[in-house]
Amino acid sequence: MLLAWGPARAQDSTLTRLIRQHQFPMVAAGAQFSGAGWDKLQQSIQKSQFVLIGEGHGMAQIPGFTAAVAQVLQPAVFAAEIDPYVAQDLTALAAQPGLPTAYSQRYPQALCFYNWAEEFELIRTLRAQRVQVLGLDQVFIATAGRFYARLAERAKGKPAKAYLQQQAAKYQAQGQAFERAGKDDFSMAEQRQSALDSLVNITRQEGPDVRQMVQDYAASYAIYQGQIKGTGGHQERLNLMRRNLLRYARGTQGPAGQPLPKMLFKFGANHLARGLSLASFGEFYDLGNLAQDLAEAQDQKSLHLLVMGKQGTAASSLSPRSPEKPRAYTVADEPSLKLFFDQTAGPAWNLVDLRPARRALSAGKLVVGQAVQRVLLGYDYLVVIPETTASHPY
Structure with a gap:
């Protein structure tokens, strides 16, 4: 046992030493940051064309941090884990005063993560700086009522328009009923394939914009069904998001191939690593890997x-009516990060520079498990929030 335990302990000691030597405190005051860690991070942001924030969802402190990063980066585009249609609605709603409570009562949970107040205020802050909101994800599962209403607005044929209006009202009422009951159920998840076939058939003679929307909806429906039934869906979702990013890149660069603008990404942590995703249930290459390729292709x-939060609470539902309480978590819930968390202490935030450990790993001087290896290879910095509070649905 000692022979097996000794090398493992030595490797842990090497990584522990590198973490301790390359961590820097950051003092957080709302969306304002200071300290050695923030100074170091600002320097790296200023040298970057794309900054990618891989987060733990539902933590109220992360939108403020993202806003602070945006102040330094001055991005033209904010790429978010929402679909392009939600991005359009968010852009319009952010121009209006107050929170979009009326919209959310009409279409419960339809703004995805931006149903949380802190996340919506981030969009308002970015839009005030004229940052474009770019949605790269599949059509969100809670948007059936809103999506059919949007289709009805664009449909030209009377039969199609009448059908879409009828279905929009049906799914809107169904979504509101789910909300009143405090259920995280969604019309899109419960639709049968026959409903999708009817949608495709009734819009067959519509213009290309409507047909494209229907194609997007049908592709997203298939992804959700695969995930619900346990037959797949994850790889298809990643492929869709990467196609959406490539489509944006082609449209922006044009035939002259001009450089892509500065972009700020914010997605779940699994999505934004370079190389292999952090997802533990397979080997996937995600948006973060493509973003790195796009940056390097233009010498950027x-x-x-x-x-990530070290401990605290995180929101577990987008709905203010949900009976689910915020999720409490501790260091033990993120085993791949436990060694990092154990070396950092509050009350300040901590910035851990992962690059020295990555260099040691590449040089064969450090041997770690696969989960830790993916963290080191996938991310440049780990930002540790000592304690988080849950985001608030409005």
């Missing part, structure tokens, strides 16, 4: 930030 840099 991508900066990958993993932002």
